[in-house]
Amino acid sequence: DQQVKQNSPSLSVQEGRISILNCDYTNSMFDYFLWYKKYPAEGPTFLISISSIKDKNEDGRFTVFLNKSAKHLSLHIVPSQPGDSAVYFCAASKVGAGTYKYIFGTGTRLKVLA
Amino acid sequence: DAGITQSPRYKITETGRQVTLMCHQTWSHSYMFWYRQDLGHGLRLIYYSAAADITDKGEVPDGYVVSRSKTENFPLTLESATRSQTSVYFCASRDYPKETQYFGPGTRLLVL
Numbered sequence: 001d002q003q004v005k006q007n008s009p010s011l012s013v014q015e016g017r018i019s020i021l022n023c024d025y026t027n028s029m030f031d032y033f034l035w036y037k038k039y040p041a042e043g044p045t046f047l048i049s050i051s052s053i054k055d056k057n058e059d060g061r062f063t064v065f066l067n068k069s070a071k072h073l074s075l076h077i078v079p080s081q082p083g084d085s086a087v088y089f090c091a092a093s094k095v096g097a098g099t100y101k102y103i104f105g106t107g108t109r110l111k112v113l114a
Numbered sequence: 115d116a117g118i119t120q121s122p123r124y125k126i127t128e129t130g131r132q133v134t135l136m137c138h139q140t141w142s143h144s145y146m147f148w149y150r151q152d153l154g155h156g157l158r159l160i161y162y163s164a165a166a167d168i169t170d171k172g173e174v175p176d177g178y179v180v181s182r183s184k185t186e187n188f189p190l191t192l193e194s195a196t197r198s199q200t201s202v203y204f205c206a207s208r209d210y211p212k213e214t215q216y217f218g219p220g221t222r223l224l225v226l
Contacts, residue, residue: 004156032213043118043217086214089156095213101147101172102215104156114185 003027008104014113015019019077023090026071030092034102035064036076038087047088048075051095080112083106120218128226133192135189135212135221145208147172147186147215148180150201157204163188180223195221 004022013019020095023033031052036044050057050064050073057064063076077084091102120138127133137146144165149157149172159172161180169180177199179191192199202222206215 006156010190036217046214046216049188051212086162091157093213100160100185101159102157104149104158106154106156 001017001094002106003030003058004090004103004105006088006090006108008108009106010109011082012111013111015082016017016079019075019080019084019110019112020077021077021088021090021110022077023105024071025073025092027094027103028071032093032095032101033064033066034091034093036089036091036104037084038089038107044089046108046112048113064068076090077110082112082114085110118207118216120219120221122155123219124222126224126226127195129195131185131195132196133223135190135203135205137188137190137191137215137218139186139188139205139207139218141207141209141216142185143207143209143216144185145210145215146182147206147208148178148188148190149204149206150174150199151204151220152201160190160203185216192200192223197225199223200225204215 034049035047038044048062066073087107089107090105121136147162150162163182186207205218208215
């Protein structure tokens with residue numbers, strides 16, 4: 001049973017436009033969420049995170065939105081740049097329960113077209 | 115170099131052989147993790163360690179063994195490799211109490 005789902009395997013966006021990557025989760029115990037970016041032949045790198053006590057977190061061009069009632073989070077990249085082309089993974093964790101494990105989604109491959 | 119390193123970066127082995135993947139971090143982070151990445155599954159946790167000599171299973175531990183005698187090293191051993199263990203393996207570390215995990219560059223393993 002996939003507890004964290006990224007239903008779009010791929011997404012193409014024009015340079016300068018907004019990229020919106022989506023993630024759904026099923027376990028209401030998750031209370032911390034992260035986005036990682038992964039380039040080919042490299043390890044994932046941390047991008048941005050959000051705690052369940054917030055509904056939005058912003059860092060430069062990247063904003064993560066959390067809708068707890070819908071069990072949905074999204075990553076907005078504005079404006080999108082060709083260097084943003086990568087695979088994006090969302091991850092969820094149960095910090096409050098004292099566990100330190102992430103559950104990852106299957107990833108969305110973003111291609112930003114110049 | 116500071117950070118987290120993995121070796122080897124690429125490995126080809128045969129079914130039934132024992133293989134050890136190495137992970138080394140220079141930050142003295144207490145937590146370390148092993149993941150495998152497979153198409154259609156994302157990253158799945160194999161084992162993790164909260165400190166030296168403390169390890170615990172993740173989602174997919176079968177066929178793997180870990181040890182952590184020193185804080186900076188967290189080797190992953192496939193005792194008898196199977197084709198289903200062909201994957202890309204990532205090691206990560208976490209600086210408690212911060213939540214963020216930092217990943218190594220990965221080891222691509224092919225089991226023939």
